[in-house]
Amino acid sequence: MVFKQLLRVACVASLSVLAIAVVSAFPLFEEMALTANRLAHHPTSLPSQAHALLAWVQVYKMELTLGMFLTLGVLTFALFILDREFRAHLQYKLSTSIDQRRFMITDPALLQKIRLSRIGFMIALVAIFILITVTYQSYRNQLIVQFFALGVFLFNISGTYFFGSLKRAGQMERLVNRLNLYHQNKDEAQEKLVQADKRLQRQTASLAYLASHLNKQTSSQLFYQALIKQSAETLSVARVSVWMYSADKQQLVCEALYELKTQAYTQGQVLVANDFPHYFDALKQARVVVADDVYQHSATQDFVVDYFPSQQIGALLDATIWHDDEMIGVICHEHVGPAREWTLDEQNYAGSLADLARLTVELHRRQKVETDLVEHQENFEDMLKTRTASIESNAKLFRFLVERAPVTILYMNAANEIIEMNPEAERITGYSRDYAIGRTYQSLFVPEGMTGEHEALSSDVFFGNKIQGQEMLIRRADGSTTELSISRSMELDAEGNPVIISIGQDISQQKALEASLIKAREAAESADRIKSMFVASMSHELRTPLNSIIGFLGVVLQGMSGELNVKQKDQLGRAYASSKHLLSLISDVIDISKIEAGFLETHQMTFDIKEVMHDVSHAVQHLVIERKLNLQIECPEGITLDSDRKRLYQVVLNVVSNALKYTEKGQVSVKVMPLPEQLEIVVEDTGIGIDEAGLAKLFKPFERIDSRLKIKTLGTGLGLYLTHKILTLLLGGSITVNSKVEQGSTFTMRLPYQMPEVEAGKLVNILEGQ
Template identity: 25%
Template sequence: MRQQLVQLLYGVSISSDLDSGNVELAERLILNAVLDGLEIGRAGIWLLNAENTAIECRLLLDRENNQEIQTLVLPRDTYPAYFKALDTQRTITAEDAHTDPATFEFSESYLKPLNIGAMLDAPIRYKGKMIGIICCEHIGGARHWSEDECSFIGALADLYGRALSAQENERTNAKLERANQLLEQRVAERTRTLEVTLSELTTMQEKLIESEKMASLGNLVAGIAHEVNTPIGIAVTANSSAKDKLNTLNKLIESNTLTKTALLEGMNHLNECFKISFANLERAAKLISDFKQTAVDQSSLNLLETNIKDYLENILHSLMPLTRSHNIEVDIQCNDDLKLITVPGALSQIFLNLVNNSCVHGFVGRDQNKITISVTVDKQSDTYSICYLDNGHGMSEDVMHKVFEPFFTTKRGNGGSGLGMSIVYNLATQALQGEVSIDSKPNNGVTVTFKLPQKLA
């Protein structure tokens, strides 16, 4: 191929217009190269229509008349010989377009009026299919088309296929961009919806947790009320008996029949009544005091220096109605003088939930129930551990792995909310800034271990 054609072909192949995705720029680039390389007056790009019944002009540059044409249509049924040649030949080289078997049909209607003497048409193929042609039209008489010129025009036709691929890629990328934008919008909308839903669920969960805490406190109130009634009732009975005995002594004094024996017997009776009354009123006062402290602590998460053993005993004493009704023996193993800066309210809520859990799940239908709470200090790590152990039914591995999940319960429909152990976990890890773990096997009880800092910030 002669050097001029090689240079033109190279210039087209490296042009950004070819791969821009704008096929109109590529068409103009290719046709100008055709006109310059073949030194002809007219060149056009024609594409078959979708039905393959006609060939339509995309762009025709006419340098002879300084025109651009885009409206020409050549029907297949009007020019059957030409279309047959398109369907079967690689390139149409009509050196005398008026007599060539492929182009003679254009002589009267097209060639003579425009003074076209020769034509060179190269098929455009895209994805293995012939979709159109690059048509080169020589103004004047007949012309010999060299092999270099045929190769040149064929290479440009192939480059037009590259431009069509770039256009398709551009359209595909545009569709993908629009799809991504729509997807991002949908994701953003759904994210906003999920955030609102999550916020609502978080608020609802907080309310449910507070409700669960109040429900636990309510159960404690009911138990305490029942427990306090017993010593107060005994005290009232003792006081009533003492009053009756005083009335009897008064009558003996008034009738002047009081004997030493009757006086001593009356004094002994009054003394016994006062002992019974005082002991039971003291017991009731202790219950009420422990309950009051537990209730106040549960509603407050303030940092306080706390004697751990005393505080645990107060908590378990306030839970006596619950432990007594399930025949539970409680053993607290802790140094008497261990004082820590902690959140006693969190401890109170934790052990209320643990004991309640043992009663509801662990000790149902069992006797000789026992809860052991042991406290040990690790001075090296400045931490302490509380181990809560019951000898109840225990739990399966599957239940154990889910036990701290909010709303998980094995008593669904039987009063279980699924929040008790979740509250225990949250209080231990957040309010007490520690760690909590659980270990259990069926028929082998439950062990809950807390590792907590000795001083909370």
């Protein structure tokens, strides 16, 4: 109340001084209005207003200074009252008990009063300091100024004292609050310890009860029901369940579920891994899945849409069950209500329940194994009798197969002594079984002069190597020899002794048949070469008169035998073109026949590849003009080959002319690119292309690709075949093709810079498939 009255007095005094100053300043306000009007028309007169204001302050300096002193006095007294009140509150807070002190909070209004009083005091102190500084020269009596300065100094000292006192009181209060918070946290920690101790006692009792019921007489289902009931009551959880994995690890099947409220058990629910991927992944990665808030945990996001809202579940605690480093199930605790913080002891308790579940699984599995073992022991004698009878039966069957096998079978010991042999071995070798047993393999079957070869074979088998299909010559009882394909290996018998098993098949008839086939093949190859020589000779004889026909037709067409009419020129021109085509066909046949007969001559020389490209361009110029195409040849300077220039020209000409014939529009480009070890020539066109079926028979003789240009374009199907033969068999190169229908084809030829030597007698027949 005192503080409010002081504030009222300070406000009334300040307003009174301000009113006197305003009334006295009316003339000055009028002067300031006139000054503002003048400034609107003459802005340069601005300093006159400042002088007017300063003059007003100097006139009423005494009133303003006393008013400010009065205000400072009121505010200083207010700070004194507030300091006393704040200290009294702090003293009372310290004198009370700690429990009562926790709930004592400093009045916010008191703190607000202290803050406002500080601000007001500072403003008033600064204002009076500025006022005295501005007006001290206008006092005639400087003693007054000294009095005012002394007053400011005293107010400054008192304000500093009260500011410091209030600051120390505030620091003291913060220390008291921290002490209260420390005691509060300590009490809460003690309370948590007490609660944790109670929970541990309940959990220990629960685990002890469950451990006492863990025996062979209690079934897994009954133990699971006891476990989830104890867990629900111990942790105060609304729902607890035990889930086990299916055999394929793709499902969790509920073995038992307990509702605390209804005390009812259910089972049989199924969770599919594909429907809840996040949950199943979390189970594989953690011993215990702790979800204090199921709507925020990453592992439970698969259930937040339907299951959690419908069951009002807020928290989840799952403990996985492991057996032999494999997760077999999970125990799930579902808390109904808001989010719940699962304590560490609760998590450990859930893990202990999972261990008990694992123990009961192991117990019943061990019991099942023991039961099965007893059953196996009871049936062991019957199984042994059955097995013995089966072995005897198999032995008879094996003996039957060995005796009737169409191959020789020998059993030998480590010294190569015959232990047993089958009837086929008796028939092939001529030795009887009784005579052979006990004698060594070398003394019976190894011909003279072949002892070293047979000993090497026996040594390889002795060191563990298996012989398969080894052709060997053996001696028969009558002194003759026969050839066998022998397979031999070393095994261990029932007593662990090494036994050598040798199986042989008579291949003498097969060898005779192979020899006759070789003779037949050589005769066929000789006949094929004779045929090729005949075709080459006949083609040469055909070419001689054909050249005469072409020559005479050319003379007649040039008008040297008289003028021809249009019809005669047309008919003779067709005959001339057909003759040229026939001559080209005969030349191709001659070349192919010579290649296959091995008599095609090559002329190796060093030449510039660019000259060959120039000749090719000149030779196909009529096709370029006729079909209105663009032919581009890119060939670097200075590339030389040591090869057959004529055959290379023939190869490139065949490929380029073929590309021009099957290109309706666009261009054909030829690029010569030197590689480190080979020269590459690429012929690319924008023609009709080749499908997969056409590519399969592209380089076969007398094969032409089916296309819409087949009828318009003359050909025999020998051009590319001959090109392939010359490149691969004579020039040592290769040719490949890539093509897309209606987009074009790319032929890539590669040949070495140095032509290899051609070896006759290794060429294929023209009618063979490529």
